[in-house]
Amino acid sequence: MSDVLELVDVSVVRGGRALVDRVSWSVAEGERWVILGPNGAGKTTLLNVASSYLFPTTGTVQILGEKLGSVDVFDLRPRIGMSGSALAEKLPKSQTVLQTVLTAAYGMTATWQEDYDQVDEDRARAFLDRLGMTEYLDRKFGTLSEGERKRTQIARAMMTDPELLLLDEPAAGLDLGGREDLVRRLGRLARDPMAPSMIMVTHHVEEIAPGFTHVLMIRQGEVLAAGPIESELNSRNLSRCFGLPLVLERAGDRWTAQGLPLS
Numbered sequence: 598m599s600d601v602l603e604l605v606d607v608s609v610v611r612g613g614r615a616l617v618d619r620v621s622w623s624v625a626e627g628e629r630w631v632i633l634g635p636n637g638a639g640k641t642t643l644l645n646v647a648s649s650y651l652f653p654t655t656g657t658v659q660i661l662g663e664k665l666g667s668v669d670v671f672d673l674r675p676r677i678g679m680s681g682s683a684l685a686e687k688l689p690k691s692q693t694v695l696q697t698v699l700t701a702a703y704g705m706t707a708t709w710q711e712d713y714d715q716v717d718e719d720r721a722r723a724f725l726d727r728l729g730m731t732e733y734l735d736r737k738f739g740t741l742s743e744g745e746r747k748r749t750q751i752a753r754a755m756m757t758d759p760e761l762l763l764l765d766e767p768a769a770g771l772d773l774g775g776r777e778d779l780v781r782r783l784g785r786l787a788r789d790p791m792a793p794s795m796i797m798v799t800h801h802v803e804e805i806a807p808g809f810t811h812v813l814m815i816r817q818g819e820v821l822a823a824g825p826i827e828s829e830l831n832s833r834n835l836s837r838c839f840g841l842p843l844v845l846e847r848a849g850d851r852w853t854a855q856g857l858p859l860s
């Protein structure tokens with residue numbers, strides 16, 4: 598399997614501080630990674646490097662076989678699907694759900710005057726349908742609930758048929774039902790052999806959908822553990838990562854974690 602992403606000794610330094618500190622990490626084709634870590638650990642910074650929007654201060658980055666620094670990022674970016682709050686803020690609130698997804702096919706966030714191809718519109722409708730958004734096609738993006746926005750964004754990220762899908766906290770702000778609905782949909786995507794390689798940032802093990810294969814744990818910019826979920830996701834690593842004693846339990850094909858009571 599070829600590498601979708603390869604970071605070698607990557608650091609991102611700002612104001613003399615390493616936000617990402619000498620990270621070496623590779624993601625092979627077909628893998629589905631979860632990035633776990635506390636607030637401020639460097640998860641989004643790492644994802645920004647993986648999406649080619651942030652160049653490291655030191656180290657080398659290969660994305661989809663292309664070396665960052667020697668590839669035109671405008672050729673690379675359409676091959677990467679992204680969903681996250683930073684991108685959501687750029688999406689015009691007055692655009693309909695269908696337009697919000699459709700504009701991704703043209704590498705834009707806003708609608709333009711061009712006519713869309715029927716084939717693109719059909720694709721946008723199909724992705725929205727898969728995410729349970731068919732009833733919202735004509736609704737303005739700005740009027741959607743948090744959960745509906747998240748689902749629209751994931752459909753949007755899929756629109757360019759990406760080889761790598763990056764999801765930054767897709768379940769943040771969702772209620773229990775919304776989270777579980779999203780986890781089921783992400784699980785279906787993660788288990789689809791035709792789906793792109795995936796990397797999802799989260800704070801909560803409860804948000805890990807079945808089908809995710811690998812985990813990377815990061816704390817203060819440094820990788821604490823990285824590898825198959827089966828071996829690396831355990832109470833010891835999770836406790837080190839979040840800085841307090843945690844008990845991790847597996848319930849069927851899902852995970853839960855709890856802090857030990859204070860004595």
Ligand SMILES: Nc1ncnc2c1ncn2[C@@H]1O[C@H](COP(=O)(O)OP(=O)(O)OP(=O)(O)O)[C@@H](O)[C@H]1O
Nearest residue numbers: 611612616634635636637638639640641642643800
């Ligand atoms: N441009 C910048 N200059 C200085 N510090 C920055 C810059 N961007 C991010 N940081 C800091 O880098 C650290 C890592 O930020 P990052 O957003 O990657 O963390 P995160 O793990 O995604 O956090 P959260 O879970 O809270 O979203 C934070 O302490 C943040 O304040």
